[in-house]
Amino acid sequence: MCAPTGMPILWALASPKIGEREVLASMLQVEAGVVAGHDGILLISDKGFASQPFEKRLAEQGIELLRPSRKPERARHGEAILTKIRQLIESVNDIASFPTDDAHHADLWQWVAGFGQLAQAGVEGTGSYGYRLAQFLTGRGITVFEVN
Template sequence: MRCSLPAAISEKPAEPNWALANSKIDERELLASMLYREPRLATDRPGLLVIAGKGFASTEFENDLVRRGAELLRPSFKGEKRRKGESLLKSVWQLRSTTP
């Protein structure tokens, strides 16, 4: 079992949302399930930007986020066109790893 706690940075405080899941379920599937069960996680935050790793790459997942008014920021794969906002990822990852 693994406990997942997506974090949000915003002006308004976010309610803590978590999920307890089988460790064999990948993170993309887990987040998609959380958004399906609690759609307000995205709909209550217009313009939500989901910052994730390459493991979240999926056309279906990205289209689902767009339908909910959110956008996915992740690194591009080799040979893939550079993604919008990708240059910001390095500083975001550094900030995340230094936050206690």
């Protein structure tokens, strides 16, 4: 989750087996203060966040979702400018992929350090990777919480 400038506000490492909506819901639950401290949050996303129950939960937290319409839907409000906004945000943010073994935790650490000082991390605890990554992070003074 990023500010309009592209600066990450919330982020989590999660298994690709977990849906994007579930990861975001967990992040918003754990970091409820981030949402509570801002009025009129506009969350820009892709079609993967399409879900009436999910959008209702966001609205209850004061978050409006701007996403592309799915094929059976009418064009959604704000959709005309969505592509340009997403291209701008995605050009600011970096994307990285790391093997899920102990030998590459330092590579992940270096990449994350490029965004600034890390204080907390959410780790999805699938198998031993989540456990070993949590050990690595706590060994560097990072508060780790599990993201389900």
